[in-house]
Amino acid sequence: MDRTITTSRLKRIAAAMCLAGLAGWVQAGPVSDQMLAKDAGDSWLHANGNWAGHRYSTLTQINNGNAKDLKVAWIFSAGGKNDAQNTPLFHDGMVFFAQDNKVFALNADDGRVVWKYEHKLPEDWGGYNVPFITGKHRGLAIYGENVYFLSNDAKLHAINYKSGKAAFVKDFQEDGFPYPKDFAKAQDATGYAITVGPLAIPGAIIVPMNGTDFGGLPGYVLGCDPGNGRVMWKANMIPGPGEPGHDTWPEGSTKYGGAGPWITGSWDPDLKMYFTGTANAYEWNPKNRGGGEMDNVGAASIVAVNTTDGSVAWRYVGVPGDPWDFDIPQTPMLIAIDGKKTIVQPNKTGYIHHLDAKTGKFLKADKFIDKVTWISGYDANGRPQNMIALPKEGGDPIEIYPSLLGGVNMYPNAYNPKTGNLYLAASESGMKYGFEEIKVISNVRHFGAYQEFIWGDETDKAVNAKTGKEVWRDTRKGKPGYAGGMMTTAGNITVYTTQAGDFQVVDASNGKILYHMNLGTTAKSGPITFMNKGKQMIVQAVGGLPGFGRDEAIGLEFGSAVVAFTR
């Protein structure tokens, strides 16, 4: 490394720290348990803003009265080669952002790179539709002196947040988590293709093992030692022998089961439980796992893990026997409703599921998109009612709503305790869906199912969390897809960037557009906000493939940028 760069970099950090220290605005230094426990405010320390998964900030400097005066502070390009799905973090004057198996620390003053950490994927990395996710990362964690980063090949990198040097790299292959291989060369090409972010809680880094949809492997959540990455406990999303729900899987099918926890979950400090949604069961065609008649508990489920020992407290299956690729991976938000600690999860099914956080007992499911045809609703026990008949293998596909991309997908939602509203990156698309014979190549089991999308509009909306009533919506006519993700603040604003690249700051109460800017490329991640030297900033990463499929309707090209706004 060039010494002059190092020196000037250190000076810059030192200057930033002095200023911050003098003004007392920013909590500098190692990230403590107390800092992790707060809602996002001066800092943004969790991808989801806080442990409860709200993506809510207590900051009010930018608010519904003055958001119209926003200006671009800086722009940084990470040279992205795939979708920019990472929600950045902010701590101690720096924005941390992951893309393409690299982590960048950016000076929040001007967006310049303070350090860059680069991980090279193994030579034999590859596999069936694995290029689709290569370079995608949904979140980072920060704890103590380190930024924690999960590379696609199932390695946890603890990177000193000041120096950018790795304190350790933990390879989970030794714990039985292989990475996916080039199927043309490997006998067994299956592996965990990690896109999810870790979560920092006192004494542990929670590491979800996802990417179970790339050949057929079961999902896990690991509790790891922040000091060296050692696996302290391992929680299986699919029930093992003796656990409730084990008998909802035919003998031997759990080994391919799917149920990858592919979006960072939430954590409750009182219950000491980690709540995560899980992926669909595998293969999508359910013929090897009960044909849709068996529940396949643990897949397309919400799972609560006791973080003291990794035992599973409960599992709620939202889509029993899931034949539709209706996984429910979205962050289960923790919200107090009528004094009860409630899991609130808007998900692919088109419903917002409410569960008792402690017991997993189903409370209700509120429909949040206009068109749902796969079921008529959920009964009092949380079971789907009147599910439409499955298509016949090899026969014609059937039309259902929503599409397997869901009412909401991976693009994060938000909750504002002041308005009581959920903010949803929703869509109205449907699909034609059919089953085919399941092909197995290099032990990679293919979906045995396929879809033809019926595109509808992106509908960004506010829904009252308690009542399920829609408060406002922003329909992007003729633009299919999802907003990149939602963020909301105590300043009564909600921020999101549409699939078509429109950065929007709206009034959280009524959806009135207060500020708008065309960012020129698509959004796939949620914005953040923080205080940098007394000024509130909003940072939004954009970039990737516009739309899920063809981009004609969106009219944008592939791009890559991290954009910072301030007043």
Added chain:
Amino acid sequence: MPTREPDENRYNEWFDEAGAMSRVLCWVLGLLVTAMLLAAAPLRAEEEPPAVNPYSGNEKAIREGKSWFRGVCAACHGGRADGAGERGNGADLRKFNKGFREFVHTVKNGRQVPGRTQGMPAWGAVLKDDDIFKIGAYLETLAIEGANWKEAKHE
């Protein structure tokens, strides 16, 4: 003619990586393949595929090709082959216009998109030529204006 350099490199790499044992195996396999070729097998592994698809219009082959396509290719190329896949946007194969031979070449060797990680993996080592031809025969039935499944135009 399109350049064939990329797969030559891949071939060499493969040989470099292979150990002595597998090299012997390769020779044996090579001899076998040669023997098969000499026996005038219609579908030749390392040779140019036929200029037009031998399965064009063959109902049974189209049905089998459809099954392969839906089971394996549709994830990226979409059930309609329009590129609207759940796993990113593959090429719109309804508009495929490079001719049958180039289709087979692309499926076998894959295709990288410069500046992007998303690309087509190489299927040559795991799919039989015959199955690739059948997939082609199915895709031909989805062709829309501008598509070309015959011989490629001279570039």
